[in-house]
Amino acid sequence: MATSEQSGSIKKTSGGVTAARGFRAAGVKAGIKIADRTDLGLLLSDTPCAAAGTFTRNAIRASSVDWCSEHLPSSSVRAVICNSGCANACTGEQGENDTAMTAVLTSKVCEIPTDSVLLASTGVIGKFLPMDKIEKALPEAKNALYSGGGTDFAAAIMTTDLVKKESSVEVMTGKGVYSIGGCCKGSGMIHPNMATMLGFITTDAMIPAEFLNPIVKRVVDRTFNNLTVDGDTSTNDMVLVLSNGASGISVAQKEELEAFENALYIICSDLCKMIAADGEGATKRVEIQVKGASSEADAKKAAKSVAGSNLTKCALFGNDPNWGRIACAVGYSGAPFSNESMTINLCGVTVFRNLQPVPFDEKMLHEKMKEKVVTIEIDLGIGNSTAIAHTCDLTYDYVKINAEYRT
């Protein structure tokens, strides 16, 4: 299948958040996590960036989320400092002070204004940040910055993630080439309602914040906000997009903005798939494609309802073509469908049409379901709107990881 990912003027590259020119990054061990792994990531732009972000809709927000949402959109962002191992959420006034102090320390070490620093945290809720460890590690992070450091940054923000999650593209335009690159983390407590658990995207295109902001909101709404691992919307979710213009290519005309939005969609969609595939305990990635809906909102409702069904996700783990659970989840989603022409395909096999079972070879479908990516196609049969939701199966290991998380 020819995909938009390879077509036209967009080419996949590597490098994550340092794929774009003028960005340097690093990841170091501050000792915030119990495990002996890097846990402090620093991203620095050589010049001020236009920046936009989307944030969790959870009413209980980490102070890092408050800090970023107060500072964005902006035209003068220089750095992002992100720790893993401690969410610094539900930590009250001390948590707020620690967030502000982290920004101050970062600004001193990097010799940039305090309000040009963005922050993010991920890890256990209700614990305080070890400020002494962060203060000690910051100069080390500053010294480790380099133009190939995107992958170190991506590693430093991981918690229960098993793999680093990076994506980047080059966009060819009449004026030349610019890059967009991103990374994210996320494995559990994933049911973004605005943005998922920490995504960072950079570009060396020159795109003003007032254009960047609505594009980021639209793209996140079509990607991260249609992703679920476990139905739990985190306190710390955010996606940040930084544009430093280092390519010298401005993005401001209608077609330029559309091309940028398309490229950003590819990055975010890619990162979503990586999170779904690396969902806590997951053995497979699951994509729910809904079409024939009367509106995009209804298509999303149906897709997200199936993506959120524990029973469906256990059946997927067991490679059990128990499609009744999918139909059930469509039924309680609230999305209207046609009694006559609603159709469900599982791994390309039609199993349900016209509110009746369609006979199929159970053994064959059981085998097909063992693939690393399982697709569920649902045609609601009453309109032309579509949506895609991303998730994974629900397994013993999800329970194990989350029953033993802190003990």
Next chain:
Amino acid sequence: MATSEQSGSIKKTSGGVTAARGFRAAGVKAGIKIADRTDLGLLLSDTPCAAAGTFTRNAIRASSVDWCSEHLPSSSVRAVICNSGCANACTGEQGENDTAMTAVLTSKVCEIPTDSVLLASTGVIGKFLPMDKIEKALPEAKNALYSGGGTDFAAAIMTTDLVKKESSVEVMTGKGVYSIGGCCKGSGMIHPNMATMLGFITTDAMIPAEFLNPIVKRVVDRTFNNLTVDGDTSTNDMVLVLSNGASGISVAQKEELEAFENALYIICSDLCKMIAADGEGATKRVEIQVKGASSEADAKKAAKSVAGSNLTKCALFGNDPNWGRIACAVGYSGAPFSNESMTINLCGVTVFRNLQPVPFDEKMLHEKMKEKVVTIEIDLGIGNSTAIAHTCDLTYDYVKINAEYRT
């Protein structure tokens, strides 16, 4: 603790759906289930009953749900026939015909009108009812009917349930004594939005259908509709309440109706707790008590959000006092709370207040969490409304049961 269950004019009894006079019941093996267990339950009233019901809000409903909702409320119900092992949902026109035929066969065997028969089914979605087996077993069920048969009926409707679920009370009034008794089944696909997976309640009080109907809706809304095992609202949910008046005691005056509603609440609340405790794979029952909400709707939102959090339920399985997940679920519930006075107690221990952690003895709380019943109390701190939600922990065995369900 003195509970309303023992107080005043209400006394707990035994007998389930045959605790009330004038009802007989039976459960027989029709061979619908693969396992060698009873799977066809019959409940017969000696005289016509006033009857009311509540039904799933899933847009995909089993034809048994359609049948009952079309016939209720009614003043002439005589029998309920219920099979387990096959939900007869998503089975189209043949499914509807099978439902109607089951009512016809039951009416013939019991010598009662067809439209006095109510039906319920539970089991795998998308399979057709084995009508030959049902036709063969019905006379046997009729012959097995007796006034102590409530427990046989309760056994015949079980699927993944490990225990029978029955509750009954005697209500002492100035006019004499009447009984209310009920049973239910439910273990997975439990997130009722109107009623849970099959509840049957009988009374020998004489209460007109027009009074019965609103009482049933209110009580179900405060009990079964606040219960969740896995967030999946089934296609077959229903609660039926039958009143045959065999006690000779009429319930029609304001105080009489209130006493009846209170007694019905005790039965439904009891049955809810039994379903939660027997949730698929559960090792413990969990009760989420919310107070201080600005409305009952908000109290429910917060309670159900915590009850539906996979992460919270895994932590409960691991006896991990990871209260941040509870706070997170309150945060994304949409229920307003006070930043100053919102409080979370876990097993009676305050862990979070004023948006800040409250220090506690982790080891002690870890031990307390090993009890069979864990209580989470949340005070939203801004009003006087309350709600209780019922659930269980999320375990390896939930995944195992639902990955292997049909294989």
